[in-house]
Each structure stands twice: as structure tokens, then as C-alpha cells.
Amino acid sequence: MKEHDTPFRLFEEWYQDALALPGANPAAMVLATVGEKGTPSTRIVLLKEWDENGFVFFTNYGSRKAGEIDANPQASLLFFWDQLGKQVRVEGSAKRIPAEQSRHYFQSRPLESQWGAWASRQSQGLPDRSVLEGRFSAFQKKYPAQVPLPDFWGGYRLNPHRFEFWESAAHRLHHRRVFERQAQGWSSHLLYP
Numbered sequence: 001m002k003e004h005d006t007p008f009r010l011f012e013e014w015y016q017d018a019l020a021l022p023g024a025n026p027a028a029m030v031l032a033t034v035g036e037k038g039t040p041s042t043r044i045v046l047l048k049e050w051d052e053n054g055f056v057f058f059t060n061y062g063s064r065k066a067g068e069i070d071a072n073p074q075a076s077l078l079f080f081w082d083q084l085g086k087q088v089r090v091e092g093s094a095k096r097i098p099a100e101q102s103r104h105y106f107q108s109r110p111l112e113s114q115w116g117a118w119a120s121r122q123s124q125g126l127p128d129r130s131v132l133e134g135r136f137s138a139f140q141k142k143y144p145a146q147v148p149l150p151d152f153w154g155g156y157r158l159n160p161h162r163f164e165f166w167e168s169a170a171h172r173l174h175h176r177r178v179f180e181r182q183a184q185g186w187s188s189h190l191l192y193p
């Protein structure tokens with residue numbers, strides 16, 4: 001593992017390697033949130049944008065994950081790139097991005113995805129699939145060309161305060177490097193595997 005002064009440079013290097021893998025979906029990341037009474041829950045979301053301010057994904061603001069983040073912004077992300085033998089853990093706090101930024105991304109999506117976002121009451125009980133299909137058709141008719149951004153849909157940005165980069169090595173002597181945010185910049189140290 002090379003030395004880097006910020007975790008973002010190392011993430012960029014590893015992410016570029018992951019993007020070059022055939023057939024993989026390197027943007028798929030596990031998002032962990034904390035529910036009432038401290039119960040954790042996880043699911044996959046797609047990384048859509050990232051920079052030194054954080055990692056952005058998009059979702060339904062009425063979903064379980066959104067409710068948990070809005071009540072407790074502490075969250076973590078996990079990337080696992082099997083073919084590279086690499087894992088990245090990211091911990092931080094997440095908050096909604098401005099609607100204008102969400103609108104920009106929403107309108108870049110295929111129309112079917114935009115109608116789908118309107119149709120889904122993500123994480124709520126669905127009595128029957130035909131109800132979902134009916135809602136999709138209704139929104140398709142209502143917004144045949146220009147689909148507005150639903151007020152219940154948009155992005156979150158997770159602003160990291162800790163990273164851990166894990167890379168497999170011979171004899172199970174794997175590399176682990178932690179970066180922690182300091183008042184000025186980042187500190188870094190190794191962990192036993």
C-alpha cells in the first residue's frame with residue numbers, strides 16, 4: 001500500500017482500479033445506518049459523486065434509511081472489490097444535499113427511472129405489485145416528457161471522519177491503514193490485520 005497524505009488520494013487510486021475491472025459494479029457500496037435503540041441496518045446504494053466533501057448517493061427521503069439518517073446522521077459505507085482483494089470502510093455523518101443538486105442528477109436519469117422514483121413509496125408496505133405498476137403508468141401519463149423532481153427524493157452526502165483501507169497480503173498478513181480527520185488535515189496509522 002503506497003503512502004498518501006489524504007485518504008481521498010488513496011481512494012481515488014483504488015476506485016480507478018476498481019472501475020477498470022471487467023463486469024464489476026465498483027460503485028455499489030454498503031450503507032449502514034443506525035435506527036432507534038441503536039439497531040444497525042445495511043443495504044446497497046450506488047455511489048454517484050464523490051470529492052473531498054464526501055460521498056453522495058440518491059434515494060427516497062421517505063425510506064427507512066432516510067428516516068434513520070435524519071434522526072441520527074452517523075452512518076458508514078463499505079466498498080468491497082473482491083477481484084482487487086480490497087475493502088474500504090468509511091465512517092462519517094450524512095446529510096441531505098441541496099434540492100438543486102438532486103434535480104440536476106434526477107433529470108440526467110432515464111425517464112423510466114424518473115417515473116419509477118415517483119411511483120415508489122420506498123420501504124412502505126406494498127399490497128400488490130399491480131399497485132406499483134399502476135402508479136408507474138399514472139405518473140408516465142401525468143409527466144410524459146418533463147418530470148419534476150419529487151420533493152421526497154434526493155441525495156445524501158456522507159462527510160467522512162474516518163477511513164480504513166484494507167488490502168489482502170500473503171500469509172494473511174493483510175495491510176490495514178486508518179485515516180482520521182484532525183482539526184488540520186488527516187492523521188494516519190496502521191492496524192494489525
Ligand SMILES: Cc1cc2nc3c(=O)[nH]c(=O)nc-3n(C[C@H](O)[C@H](O)[C@H](O)COP(=O)(O)O)c2cc1C
Binds near residue numbers: 059060063
Ligand atoms: C446493486 C444495487 C444498487 C442499489 N442502489 C440503490 C440506490 O442508489 N439508492 C437506493 O435508494 N436504493 C438502492 N438499492 C436498493 C437498496 O439496497 C434498498 O433495497 C432500498 O434503498 C431500500 O432500503 P431501506 O428500506 O433501508 O431504505 C440498490 C440495490 C442494489 C442491489
